[in-house]
Amino acid sequence: MTTADGERVPATPGSSAPVASMAELLPDGLVVVGADRRVRLVNAEALRILDIPDPADLIGLPVDDVLPLTDKYGRDWWAHADPWDGAASRTGHLEKLLVGPRGKEVLVTARYVRSGLGGGDERVDRVMLGLRDAEARQRAERDQATVLSTVAHELRAPLTSVTGFTSSLLRRWERFTDEQKRLMIETIEADANRLTRLITELLDISRLDSDSLNLRLGPVDLHDLLRTHVVRHELGRATGAVRLELGDAAAEQGLPEMWADADRLEQIFFNLIENALRHGAGVVTVTLDRRGEWVVVRVDDEGDGIPPSDREKVFGRFWHGPSNASTGLGLYVVRGLVEAHGGTVTVEENEAGGARFDVRLPSGLPDVVSE
Incomplete structure (x- = not known):
């Protein structure tokens, strides 16, 4: 038969x-x-x-x-x-x-x-x-357990800091100097922002996985957006830790008109720059350029780079390499947001041996603006 x-x-x-x-x-x-x-x-x-x-x-x-x-x-x-x-x-x-x-x-x-x-x-x-x-269900359950464990770990540290400092300020306000109070409040603000970013990333992952992410498209001055990021990092770190450059084509021809979701672009490049500062070394260089009608942004660091075998893995959900120094969410969200704009993001080795993240985004006025 x-x-x-x-x-x-x-x-x-x-x-x-x-x-x-x-x-x-x-x-x-x-x-x-x-x-x-x-x-x-x-x-x-x-x-x-x-x-x-x-x-x-x-x-x-x-x-x-x-x-x-x-x-x-x-x-x-x-x-x-x-x-x-x-x-x-x-x-x-x-x-x-x-x-x-x-x-x-x-x-x-x-x-x-x-x-x-x-x-x-x-x-x-x-x-x-x-x-x-039952292997598929067991794998899904392990993934769910990983999500819960990661979220619990990442929420606990800043929440502990926030509750500790607020408790100290409420109970012993008069014992602290103005400088100590300022430092504690700044730490509370930084940890609150960290919690907000984590929650935003988790919500974005849910939207990306369910294909329900909406973009609010409008004209974007990407050079101004990136310059704001660089200034922000210079204020928070040693001067010169991040620098912005224009590529040859962009300097000669200018940049094409670009329509995108400005808030999502801020999220993309914040994550890429933070990733370079955390895992790389030396100066982080952000280069804005164009290839035809595509806008290109390269983020280079001077660290040890990423092994070829791991270059695709870094965009995976909850993948953070041997250091365990991050949630493993940032680059997964970056790829999802870039692809939602119709672009691509890749990673390779730069001339100094460090990592280079290459983001290509389409320019021009879209036929339909998502709300």
Whole structure:
């Protein structure tokens, strides 16, 4: 017998060839148990999921013995569900996470096929089990746990600082000098801004993942926007830590008219500059240029650069490399916001050996302005 693609499919012992052939076409695992509670059919996907190499280990044998299933409480699922002797109105069970043979977790859906046309003779003729690998769900749960752990860690540090300083100021205001008070209030402000950025990034990730991010497009003077960023960083750090330059093409031809979401561009370049200052070294150089009708911004640092094997990973969600010095959210948001504008962002090595982030954004007036 063959599948629709012409591939040879062996018949499952004890089953009709057409049924076994159709079972092999299913994307999920299938196990059929007869009224005598013995396994009648199993497809190749079910064998793979259950990690059972030989169908002879299942076919024709009592299901309780060869396919034990237990729930999260350790109860025997077959005895607890009782497909054959339960209420006649039952049609099956929704998907459940069960532990199968050899301790492997499996997602199981059950359907009861009843014989007879009524009159009290509605016995279960077959129990059909749909099996799916639980790996995808486990991976999603691990990702969710990572999100919760990261958010809790990043929120705790600034909140501890804010509550500590505010408590001290409220209870011992007269004991502090004006300079000490100013320093404490500035720290509170900085930590509050850090919390705001983290919450904004988390909300943006949710919008990007659900494809619900809206842009408020308008004319943008990107040179002025970047100059404001550089001045802001110079005021907060050693003078010269960040510098802004114009590329040759931009100096000769000027910059094309650009329409974008100014707030989102500020977020993009704040994250890139902060990333360069945190993970790079030396002076961070921001170069504004053009390539035809594209506006290009390069952010270079003088650090050790990013290994080629990690250059795509840095844009992943919660990826922060071996240093664990950041949330791993910033560059994921950067790529999402740049691509939402119809642009691209890449990373490579610059002439000094450090990292270069290259952002290309389209210019011109868009056909439709999103609100």
